[in-house]
Amino acid sequence: xxxxxxxxxxxxxxxxxxxxxxxxxxxxxxxxxxxxxxxxxxxxxxxxxxxxxxxxxxxxxxxxxxxxxxxxxxxxxxxxxxxxxxxxxxxxxxxxxxxxxxxxxxxxxxxxxxxxxxxxxxxxxxxxxxxxxxxxxxxxxxxxxxxxxxxxxxxxxxxxxxxxxxxxxxxxxxxxxxxxxxxxxxxxxxxxxxxxxxxxxxxxxxxxxxxxxxxxxxxxxxxxxxxxxxxxxxxxxxxxxxxxxxxxxxxxxxxxxxxxxxxxxxxxxxxx
Amino acid sequence: xxxxxxxxxxxxxxxxxxxxxxxxxxxxxxxxxxxxxxxxxxxxxxxxxxxxxxxxxxxxxxxxxxxxxxxxxxxxxxxxxxxxxxxxxxxxxxxxxxxxxxxxxxxxxxxxxxxxxxxxxxxxxxxxxxxxxxxxxxxxxxxxxxxxxxxxxxxxxxxxxxxxxxxxxxxxxxxxxxxxxxxxxxxxxxxxxxxxxxxxxxxxxxxxxxxxxxxxxxxxxxxxxxxxxxxxxxxxxxxxxxxxxxxxxxxxxxxxxxxxxxxxxxxxxxxxxxxxxxxxxxxxxxxxxxxxxxxxxxxxxxxxxxxxxxxxxxxxxxxxxxxxxxxxxxxxxxxxxxxxxxxxxxxxxxxxxxxxxxxxxxxxxxxxxxxxxxxxxxxxxxxxxxxxxxxxxxxxxxxxxxxxxxxxxxxxxxxxxxxxxxxxxxxxxxxxxxxxxxxxxxxxxxxxxxxxxxxxxxxxxxxxxxxxxxxxxxxxxxxxxxxxxxxxxxxxxxxxxxxxxxxxxxxxxxxxxxxxxxxxxxxxxxxxxxxxxxxxxxxxxxxxxxxxxxxxxxxxxxxxxxxxxxxxxxxxxxxxxxxxxxxxxxxxxxxxxxxxxxxxxxxxxxxxxxxxxxxxxxxxxxxxxxxxxxxxxxxxxxxxxxxxxxxxxxxxxxxxxxxxxxxxxxxxxxxxxxxxxxxxxxxxxxxxxxxxxxxxxxxxxxxxxxxxxxxxxxxxxxxx
Numbered sequence: 001x002x003x004x005x006x007x008x009x010x011x012x013x014x015x016x017x018x019x020x021x022x023x024x025x026x027x028x029x030x031x032x033x034x035x036x037x038x039x040x041x042x043x044x045x046x047x048x049x050x051x052x053x054x055x056x057x058x059x060x061x062x063x064x065x066x067x068x069x070x071x072x073x074x075x076x077x078x079x080x081x082x083x084x085x086x087x088x089x090x091x092x093x094x095x096x097x098x099x100x101x102x103x104x105x106x107x108x109x110x111x112x113x114x115x116x117x118x119x120x121x122x123x124x125x126x127x128x129x130x131x132x133x134x135x136x137x138x139x140x141x142x143x144x145x146x147x148x149x150x151x152x153x154x155x156x157x158x159x160x161x162x163x164x165x166x167x168x169x170x171x172x173x174x175x176x177x178x179x180x181x182x183x184x185x186x187x188x189x190x191x192x193x194x195x196x197x198x199x200x201x202x203x204x205x206x207x208x209x210x211x212x213x214x215x216x217x218x219x220x221x222x223x224x225x226x227x228x229x230x231x232x233x234x235x236x237x238x239x240x241x242x243x244x245x246x247x248x249x250x251x252x253x254x255x256x257x258x259x260x261x262x263x264x265x266x267x268x269x270x271x272x
Numbered sequence: 273x274x275x276x277x278x279x280x281x282x283x284x285x286x287x288x289x290x291x292x293x294x295x296x297x298x299x300x301x302x303x304x305x306x307x308x309x310x311x312x313x314x315x316x317x318x319x320x321x322x323x324x325x326x327x328x329x330x331x332x333x334x335x336x337x338x339x340x341x342x343x344x345x346x347x348x349x350x351x352x353x354x355x356x357x358x359x360x361x362x363x364x365x366x367x368x369x370x371x372x373x374x375x376x377x378x379x380x381x382x383x384x385x386x387x388x389x390x391x392x393x394x395x396x397x398x399x400x401x402x403x404x405x406x407x408x409x410x411x412x413x414x415x416x417x418x419x420x421x422x423x424x425x426x427x428x429x430x431x432x433x434x435x436x437x438x439x440x441x442x443x444x445x446x447x448x449x450x451x452x453x454x455x456x457x458x459x460x461x462x463x464x465x466x467x468x469x470x471x472x473x474x475x476x477x478x479x480x481x482x483x484x485x486x487x488x489x490x491x492x493x494x495x496x497x498x499x500x501x502x503x504x505x506x507x508x509x510x511x512x513x514x515x516x517x518x519x520x521x522x523x524x525x526x527x528x529x530x531x532x533x534x535x536x537x538x539x540x541x542x543x544x545x546x547x548x549x550x551x552x553x554x555x556x557x558x559x560x561x562x563x564x565x566x567x568x569x570x571x572x573x574x575x576x577x578x579x580x581x582x583x584x585x586x587x588x589x590x591x592x593x594x595x596x597x598x599x600x601x602x603x604x605x606x607x608x609x610x611x612x613x614x615x616x617x618x619x620x621x622x623x624x625x626x627x628x629x630x631x632x633x634x635x636x637x638x639x640x641x642x643x644x645x646x647x648x649x650x651x652x653x654x655x656x657x658x659x660x661x662x663x664x665x666x667x668x669x670x671x672x673x674x675x676x677x678x679x680x681x682x683x684x685x686x687x688x689x690x691x692x693x694x695x696x697x698x699x700x701x702x703x704x705x706x707x708x709x710x711x712x713x714x715x716x717x718x719x720x721x722x723x724x725x726x727x728x729x730x731x732x733x734x735x736x737x738x739x740x741x742x743x744x745x746x747x748x749x750x751x752x753x754x755x756x757x758x759x760x761x762x763x764x765x766x767x768x769x770x771x772x773x774x775x776x777x778x779x780x781x782x783x784x785x786x787x788x789x790x791x792x793x794x795x796x797x798x799x800x801x802x803x804x805x806x807x808x809x810x811x812x813x814x815x816x817x818x819x820x821x822x823x824x825x826x827x828x829x830x831x832x833x834x835x836x837x838x839x840x841x842x843x844x845x846x847x848x849x850x851x852x853x854x855x856x857x858x859x860x861x862x863x864x865x866x867x868x869x870x871x872x873x874x875x876x877x878x879x880x881x882x883x884x885x886x887x888x889x890x891x892x893x894x895x896x897x898x899x900x901x902x903x904x905x906x907x908x909x910x911x912x913x914x915x916x917x918x919x920x921x922x923x924x925x926x927x928x929x930x931x932x933x934x935x936x937x938x939x940x941x942x943x944x945x946x947x948x949x950x951x952x953x954x955x956x957x958x959x960x961x962x963x964x965x966x967x968x969x970x971x972x973x974x975x976x977x978x979x980x981x982x983x984x985x986x987x988x989x990x991x992x
Contacts, residue, residue, distance in 0.1 A: 057645075061664035064656050066337040068509060069711055071348065071491065076341045269592055 001214050002221040009218060012111040013202040024200045025242050025252070028116065032253045035108060036260030037268075039101055043261075044270035047097040053271040055093060059086045094272075107215075109253075114219045116249035118203050118235035121173035121196035125236070126155065129192070131183055132229040133165035134209075142186060143167060144228075149179030152194060171233075173197075183231065192231040193220055199238055206232040352489050359489040360714075362974025366779035369709065370965070371772050372420075372497065372720030373765050374413055375728050375938060376786035378404045378948045384762050392770035396784065396950040405947035406961035407788045409891045409904050410838035411938050413725065414448055414514060416787035416947070416962050417498040422478040423966025423981035427894030430477045431499060432901060433836040434515075440849045442822050444835055444920065446523075448475055448499045448515040451649070463613070464567055472502040472649065477896060478980075481966040482508055482716055490973055491715035493708035496701060498720060498787075501672060503653040510653040511661065511704065513720065516672040519610075519620035519640040519648065520561050520571075524671050526679045528627075529556040529578075530634040540678040547633055553579040554633060558590075560610035560640060561618060572610035572618065580629045588624055588635075597626040597635075602692065605667035608640060619643045621667050625689055636685050638693070642670045661704055668700035675726035680933045687754055687933075690730060695764070698723040702768060709775040716969065724765050728790045731757040732936025740794055740929035769950075776952055781972055786947035787962060793930050793937035795874060796914025797881055797907065799834040800922040802872075808832040808865065811922060822920040828852060832865055832902075835920035837913050837939040839901020840865060840885070847898070862887040862902050869905065874927050880908040881927070883941040906941030913939060955986040 012031065019026030062079045069075040121127050131144055137160050146169050148154050156170040171181075176197030183190040192207045204219025208230040214222050223231070239246040265272065352359055385394045396402065408416045408426060410433065418429045426432050435444040450473045454466040476499050482492040486507030494500065498514035518524055522541060529547040531554070536544055547554045556578070559571040576590035584599030595603045605621040612618060620640035628634045642648050644662040651670050652658035662668065674697050680690040698721060705719040733739035734754045769784055776782045800822075803809035808831045811817075815824030822833055827843060827850035834840045842858055845851040853861055869885035884906040892900055907913070915932070916923050938945045949960055957964070963983035970977045971985035 057663035061660050063333050063337060064660040064663070065711070066341060068654070068657060068660055070337075070341045070344070072711075072713055073342065073345055074713075075711060076338055080335075080338050 001211055005214065005218045006221070008107060008111050009114070009202055012108065013115055016112065016115040017201070020200055024116070024240050028240060028249065028252050029256055031112065032256035033260040035105070035253070036257035037264060039105070039257065040261045040265060040268050040270050042101055043097045043272060044268055046100040047272070048093055049271055052090070052093050055086060055090045056271060059083060059090065062086060109250075110216060110218055112249065112253065114204065115202055116200065116238060116240060118205060119199040119238040120201065120203060120235065121152075121171075121177075121194070121233075122236060123173050123175065123196060126170050126172045127236075128168050128234045129171055129181060129231070130166055130168045130234075131158075131190075131231045133167070134227055134229050136165045137162045137167070144183045144185035146171075147182040147184070149177055149181070149194065151175040151177035152179070152181070152196065165229075181231075181233075183228070185227065188225055188227065190223055190225065190228050190231065192233065194233060203235055205235055206230050357487070357489040360973075363490070363972070364974060365781050365972045366714045366777075367712070367781075368716050368969055368972055369772060369776065369780060369782045370716070370718035371705075371769060371782070371784045372417070372718065373724045373784060373786045373948075374498075374720055374722045375725035375788060375790050376762070376765060376948050377728070377789035378946055379789065380758065380762060381948055384759060389759065389763055390766040392766045392773060393784065393950055396769070396773075396782070396952055400950065400952040401954050402948070402950050403957070403960050405785055405949040406959060407942045407945060407947050408962060409886065409906075409942055411788035411940070411942045411945045412837060413787055414499050417514070417720065418476050418478075419963045420785075420787065420965050421480040421482070421497060421499070422476075423481060423963050423977065423983040424478050425892055425894060425963065425982050427888075427892035427897050427900060428478050428980065428982070430475060430896035430899050432899065432904075433839060435836045436899060437835065437841060439847055442825070442827070442833075442848070442850075444821065446475075446515060449473060449501055450475060451517070451521065459567070462567065462569075463565055465565065470649075474502055474504065479978075480504065480506075481969050482506060482510075482718070484970060484978070485716065485973055485975065488973075488975060491712065493712045493715070493717045495704050495708055495717075495719040496722070497718055498672075502650055505653055508653075508715070509657045509708075511658060512651045512670075512672070514672040514722075516642070516651055516670055517649070518671050519618065519642055520559075522639070524639040524673050524676060524678065526639050526676050526684065527558060527637040528634060528679075528684045529554075529637065530632060532632045532634075538678070538682045538684075540681055541639075542678055542682055542684060547578065547635060550577055553577055556635070558608060558622070558637060558640070560608065560620065563612045564618070565612045565616060572612060574608045574610060578626075578633070578635060580626075580633055582629065584626060584629050586626050586629065595624070597624065599626070600688065600692070601625070602638075602689075602696065605641075605669075607643060607667075618648055619646050620648070623693075625685065627685060627689070634684075636679060636689070638669075638676055638679075639671055641674075644668055644670050661707070665700070665703045665707065668704070669697050673722075673726075675722065677726055677730055677934055680730055683933075687731070687757075691727070691757065694723050694727055698764070702771070705768075706771065709772060721765065721768065724761060724786070727761045728758060728936045730933050730935070731761075732790065732792055733933070734758065736792055736794075739792065739935055741931055741933060741935040743929075744931040745933075773952075780952075782952040783965065784948070784950040785962070785965070786949075788938045788942075788947050789945035790936050790938050791909050791940055791945055793912045793935055794910040795877070795881070795912075796917070796928045796930050797872075797874075797911055798914040798917040798921070798923045798926055798928065799840060799869075799905070800917055800920070801924065801926045802869075803832050803834065803840075803865075804922055805926065806868065809922065817924055818916065818921050820919045820921050822922075824922060831861060833920075834913070834917055836901075837918055838905050838907075840869075840903040840905065842902045844902075858902070859887070859889075866903050869903070874911070876927055879910070881911045882906065883908045883944070906943070907939065909940065909944055911940065912937045951986075953987070957984070957986050960986055 015031045016027040062083045065079040066076050144167055146154055151174050153172045153174055154169055155172050158167045158169050160167050173196030178195050180191040181194050193204050206217045207220045207223055208214055208217045209223040240249045240252050384390045408419050414431050415426050418431045422429045431447050436447040438445050452471045454468040454470055456467040457464040458467055482494055483506040492508035494510040496511055496513035501512035501516040503510045503512050524541050526542040528544045531547050533544050535546055547556045556576055558574045563569040563572050578586055578588055580586040586597040588595045588597055591609055602623045602625050608620050610618045621643045622640045623638045625636045627636050642651055644658040647658050675694045679685045701721055708717045733741040810826045810829035811824050812826040830843050831853050832840055832842050842853050843851045844853045844858055866885040866887050869882050872882040874881040886904045888900045888902055914928050964986050967977035967981050967983045968986045971988055
């Protein structure tokens with residue numbers, strides 16, 4: 001899984017990172033457009049195109065029917081009823097391609113969120129680091145210790161929540177950093193990447209131990225030892241700017257991918 | 273004429289709609305304001321995104337249109353009341369249905385009814401009325417259906433034939449409509465951009481009964497009634513019919529692609545083109561209309577490839593899609609996109625049939641019909657009615673003369689392929705008719721089925737074992753495969769009547785009618801040859817016989833000529849550009865020629881060839897007499913204007929056997945080919961005529977027929 005994530009991280013992060021020095025929308029446009037085209041291709045091959053085309057035409061016909069027979073209120077209502085049932089059928093026809101498309105797109109979105117979803121620690125701003133142990137802490141047992149790289153100051157001693165096995169620290173970035181936080185506990189050591197400075201790069205919000213968890217937390221390889229479930233840094237939320245408009249990256253992604261798909265559907269001969 | 277459709281606007285519209293839909297999708301899914309720890313939970317999949325593009329927008333539109341309809345309804349009712357329209361106040365019925373069966377012959381119908389083979393029509397006869405229906409002079413569909421629609425004789429609606437002659441050039445021109453290019457173009461190098469729209473003029477005069485009723489607020493659905501191109505604007509819906517052109521602007525040009533043959537123009541309406549080797553398959557190029565954006569450009573082309581798999585089957589690849597070709601089976605309608613310029617395309621539809629695969633390969637392509645979903649010319653009113661039908665029922669033929677009789681005449685397709693095509697078109701028409709019956713709760717529904725006419729034209733020879741056309745029949749004289757085609761046809765039409773009857777209640781008047789009957793066409797008469805032999809027509813020195821469009825005629829010595837199906841024209845001074853017959857002499861000359869032609873005999877067979885010839889004044893009255901042929905010919909049973917004469921050729925022989933598959937006709941004395949009329953109500957008229965239907969319909973809706981109408985209300989006392 002670590003290798004799988006590494007490959008995806010490298011490829012997707014590589015595309016997202018194109019032109020990042022100029023503008024984050026360059027990579028965003030590229031990957032969204034490619035996704036739109038990819039979705040279109042898969043959609044065309046996994047959906048019942050004839051049925052979709054027929055259903056869609058009928059929906060359009062029912063709309064025209066309301067204009068053509070507008071004097072007959074009964075027909076207008078009848079056309080509306082057919083429209084609703086037609087829409088149900090239309091959405092039903094989307095189910096099969098959705099099954100094919102959802103899994104790869106989930107992976108893509110998880111990786112894109114790692115790139116665009118959060119911003120590295122802002123210089124001078126505090127952030128919370130949390131370690132989740134696999135069990136509860138003993139009352140008098142040793143507790144994890146945190147060591148930060150140069151440029152990151154650990155402002156508070158760790159605060160334990162004994163019952164839930166969580167321990168949190170407040171840290172503050174003092175200069176641009178790309179390094180690792182080190183956690184020592186019971187003679188063992190764990191690390192967690194940390195970054196501060198310019199936005200838009202692959203960030204790992206949470207580093208995990210579990211296999212399934214690593215499907216959703218893709219920024220780093222899994223933690224090696226079982227005593228720790230995960231380590232998380234609360235990075236600030238990011239928004240992608242364009243022409244003075246700052247929006248969550250998902251909005252840009254949906255707009256660009258759907259526009260690309262819609263604009264190219266004729267070229268690919270796909271109906272939706 | 274073609275209409276260039278811009279692509280740029282559509283792309284922008286797609287971008288805008290796509291953007292709106294995507295935003296709509298985004299806001300509908302629950303994405304928190306802060307970046308969610310697991311944003312993919314908000315994701316509902318691209319399928320849903322695509323679905324929203326269509327379904328959400330259509331639901332939104334449905335809601336808006338529905339709300340608008342409901343809100344506007346009382347306003348419309350109020351407006352109708354205040355506008356002084358009589359509307360339904362004096363209507364005696366709720367609905368009138370016309371089911372037109374073009375060419376349904378009374379003799380055959382009576383025979384088959386007598387044999388119990390037409391139960392629905394017989395039922396109508398028994399419970400209502402059946403009669404032979406007087407037709408027009410001449411008994412041609414464009415003339416008769418125009419009289420049906422307007423209630424007037426041809427001199428008031430101005431249609432006498434499919435073709436008129438130009439009095440300036442003597443060249444034939446379509447009688448019903450005229451399509452003209454935009455008057456001005458902006459020219460940039462080899463490109464030209466129209467500054468304005470093409471104009472399409474309806475040349476039929478007078479006013480249709482559905483238009484008169486529409487003015488009074490009574491709604492109609494008029495489907496494929498001949499001579500409705502261009503469609504008229506009225507209160508109702510109309511789909512154009514006879515004389516609607518194909519994408520090339522012709523009345524139907526098929527294309528045959530073949531590995532044999534020399535290519536070029538068939539005698540009638542078709543083109544033969546090469547099918548050339550392309551690796552293991554073949555390739556060809558379908559010719560479309562000339563590029564509307566270029567001066568004197570050749571036709572636009574759509575290339576295709578063909579793989580033959582043996583056993584008569586193959587695979588066709590065209591416009592980026594591939595289609596299986598099965599033995600004896602047409603493809604569905606395939607959209608052909610001709611690209612005039614980047615982003616500008618002209619679209620039509622056609623069907624393909626692999627007609628032979630060994631040793632030669634031939635592919636038949638129907639005439640390229642105007643695509644009803646995206647019509648390049650207006651073929652319906654409102655313009656989106658054609659689109660509505662195509663989206664709801666699927667693509668359908670839009671060509672006026674949709675059944676490709678020419679292809680069978682030229683033996684490019686065989687009888688079975690023609691029948692399959694004709695009944696497929698009939699099926700399309702049935703679906704439309706059924707839709708109109710279903711949706712038009714009150715008012716008029718009129719639909720004309722041409723299948724009955726076209727099939728009789730092409731299969732009448734099978735009613736006569738000694739028909740001359742059998743000599744040219746590859747199946748030989750003994751072919752029995754098709755001897756029941758006409759009986760089957762009559763029964764199929766009866767089935768359509770039965771389906772329509774399900775929509776008839778006590779407040780509905782249901783008419784089944786035909787515009788004319790049918791007779792055998794065994795011998796052609798070339799009246800130009802007769803006029804030449806009798807000194808009324810002269811050829812230029814050295815001119816060849818058989819030159820089409822009267823091109824060899826010496827007008828300085830010609831007093832009369834013919835072209836088309838039933839008319840003889842005088843070359844009158846002051847009217848025709850090179851006329852020589854003084855106006856004062858015209859009447860005497862007309863009488864002289866009419867007298868000579870009336871009772872003309874075919875000496876070779878010792879048969880009567882022409883029943884009667886009428887000077888136009890004896891059969892017409894109205895303001896458009898000048899357009900009429902000066903003499904109208906009533907051919908005898910078995911005779912018709914020859915194929916050559918119809919094209920304005922002068923031949924050596926007056927009489928000629930008709931060897932073509934087109935073996936039945938109705939261009940004879942109208943008394944020989946009345947139509948039929950059935951009605952679910954009884955009416956009292958011993959001699960109903962097709963001109964009576966318009967005033968009858970007006971009467972049923974409580975409207976007084978205009979005084980200019982020639983017909984009588986069949987349910988009222990006859991005119992005195």
